[in-house]
Amino acid sequence: MKKSIGVIDLGSNTARLVIYEQDDSGMVAEIDNIKYSLRLSNHLRAGRLDEEGVAKTLTAMRQFKKLLDARKVTQAIGVATAAVRQAENGRELTAAIERESGISMRVLSGKEEARYGYLAVLNSMPVDEGITIDIGGGSTEVTYFRDRQLIESHSFPFGIVTLTSQFFREEVPSEEEFAQLRTFLADSLATCPWLANRQCPVIAIGGTARNLGKIHQRQVHYSMDSLHHYPIQADAVTNILNALRRLPLEERRQIPGVSKDRADVILAGMAAFESLLHYAQSDCLLVSNKGLRDGVLYETVWGEQPPASTAIVRERSALQFMNRYQVDQPHSRHVRDLALSLFDQLQQHALHSFGGFERQLLENAALLHDTGRTINVYEASEHTFYLLSNVLMAGYTHRERLLLAMIASYKTNKLAQSQIARHPDLLGKQDKSLVEKLGHLLLFSRVLDRSMTQAISAVRLASTGGEFVLSCTGKQPDLLEYSLLDEPLSKLSKAWKIPLKVVVDA
């Protein structure tokens, strides 16, 4: 039975409901997502949320409740952040929400909010050390983690909405105003000396970060349509900020990548990223598409601790894809076992020097090689490439994801070359050999289970007189598989430049 989980994030800028579906093996996928722009920060008057703010919030929550009911969601988790936390009447509001819509809201402390950002990142990105910054409408959370453990965290009581109204009087802030903002940010960061000079990636969470990523991707004509884990050099952040802050609001709004409802407050957020990159002496910002609500979800599903390694993140991702795209799992797991066995035996014969990363690439490519069949059996490998390169897989950089997609969908050398040519900013000629070798290994392993019945249980590689002999142990001597091995074997042999022969060892 599938189960739906709803997460409601009542933020200072927007309220958002995300609905996830959890499959039998516990894997989750987002299935619906709706938001209302509330700008609660602007409704804080003398420490209290005003009537209009309260009324708008209650309306939004009633609407969310309707969607939760329509989607038959039984577990709904509500969290409220800065605006509600800072408001004297915040608890009155959450009580009213619960009374009127039945949604129970937890008001998060700044520390909790920060930790959810950290959890979102560790559950979805290949990073072991880093700084997170989640800048919302009315607060900004930072954390520092090392060896995947949360070391420090802090919540600043300012966000893009409040910084904008505090520092900028005009649409186009003056140089002086901007300098004042920078000084304020530097002073604020200095209260967290544990951020200084870390020289690790700064991971930016939230709408401002997504906008920044999109702006940069358009500028450089990035070849992928994916934002999560997109890296931007510190210099580029400063350049984009300096260009944008001199534009009138209407022109800023027209910049590709800028959200229309965020153009007025985006500068303050970018300035915060710039200051943090400088203070931490970091040369790279990574955009995270996952944030608070994902952290809340991950905690619900996977518990308070992040996965112990990136390998686990990738494993879960592969399992989620297999479930979602209805892969024949006994088949794909068997192909995985055969491919890894060949990989390991080739290594024992000193026929390659690939390491653990390549082994895991092959493993996950084997598990996912049939995902494209969900779309269609014709051109299935093109569809596999499309799926794996276009749908977010947690735990991979973009480059790694492309390599995974190429190996999983490998068909011909020519196709691989055209895929490389489509991503000149991420792949190069040097990748050809890896993809070709692992691609042919996978193609061969797939034919070893062409009937999808796991009839060939094992392959053993032995070297005899300059030739390598693969003996196959199968259920019977005349399997369908044996009649189809010639072509993939000769291609494998050519790609690896090894004389290979198959014998049946029934």
Add this chain to the structure above:
Amino acid sequence: MKKSIGVIDLGSNTARLVIYEQDDSGMVAEIDNIKYSLRLSNHLRAGRLDEEGVAKTLTAMRQFKKLLDARKVTQAIGVATAAVRQAENGRELTAAIERESGISMRVLSGKEEARYGYLAVLNSMPVDEGITIDIGGGSTEVTYFRDRQLIESHSFPFGIVTLTSQFFREEVPSEEEFAQLRTFLADSLATCPWLANRQCPVIAIGGTARNLGKIHQRQVHYSMDSLHHYPIQADAVTNILNALRRLPLEERRQIPGVSKDRADVILAGMAAFESLLHYAQSDCLLVSNKGLRDGVLYETVWGEQPPASTAIVRERSALQFMNRYQVDQPHSRHVRDLALSLFDQLQQHALHSFGGFERQLLENAALLHDTGRTINVYEASEHTFYLLSNVLMAGYTHRERLLLAMIASYKTNKLAQSQIARHPDLLGKQDKSLVEKLGHLLLFSRVLDRSMTQAISAVRLASTGGEFVLSCTGKQPDLLEYSLLDEPLSKLSKAWKIPLKVVVDA
């Protein structure tokens, strides 16, 4: 319960097994496909299939049986064509097949073979009148149909393999040899005077036709990756044939689009197309990806008669896609009803002059608008466009399929423009208005069922004082849907250039 059907096509050139899965509503999708190149025509010695030919066939059939068992196929339908039909010992072979593999094979008459080609075309292409030609290894079937009814059919006892060995002594046939072949083909066609001067499309079935289509697509850098219903002008067929027939075999093999195992016999097939186009005075050849085995399947599933109209073909295709991509059907059917109701009412108010074709485009786009969600909820409309433009939908030309994909996935005018720009050979600026109008109509209808609960049962359009008022009849006055209508309504109003207003008529 899903059911699997296997179709085995024992042809003169190749033997092929295709496995289809039939869903609860009777729709079928191909799930596996395997072939062996047997070249049975070459094993016909003095009217008998030689021992090697028989042995190879029996081996292939045993292998097919293994795949049928592995895939748990209960209904397997075997058909044999020219080589077996022409061989004196054909019945002995089919008896041996049945004995050794349990697959019962029906030896088709030439007329039956021809009729299956016609059935394949009528079940998958938008054509009401045409000539089909299916050229195999050892026979060639032609039919003529009008008003979707089969009028005449014939089977010639020659195919690409036999023509090649009969007329060409060398790899590169001489001008004289080629002239002799052309004369022979013209004389043969003249025995079917019902083909003369029909001036209707010639629909070419089989591997030679697919190769021809691919060659032409590469030459003109065609923007779609789809072969079924690809049109080629008669002149272009002659040009390609004349270029290819002067190349040495090895060079012919290297031409993009030519199958390596077909390069030696392809010329004879192309010459047959050329002669038929000439004799029928037809200026256009359409490539069909569907042939004998699909005809056999369609007969099994849909009966002996073809669908009465292309509209039915499109309906079935839409249903198959909805099942396959797990669309929420109560939702998509409701969106369809709302969109068509708006379309009809706009017409009653003389606000558009679209016809039945556009109405059906909107209908099927509404049914299929959510297919991309199967891939991912993020970028779902991009995925919808990918699916609908890349997976074959029966009953559409390529251009029509693109229009359908664009309307179903419509998000913004900008996105539509970029899609048009990607297909300059099929779409133009004149398509923008249609896509934009129907796209916004669909987007608006989708929001009318945003909760997916069919809470708004009807919309009525009335004109009052220069303004058009849409009254919505819903279950309650404060539906989620109503709170979300402002933006899509204002966009709809702008796209249609009509002042529109919504009132709730609870």
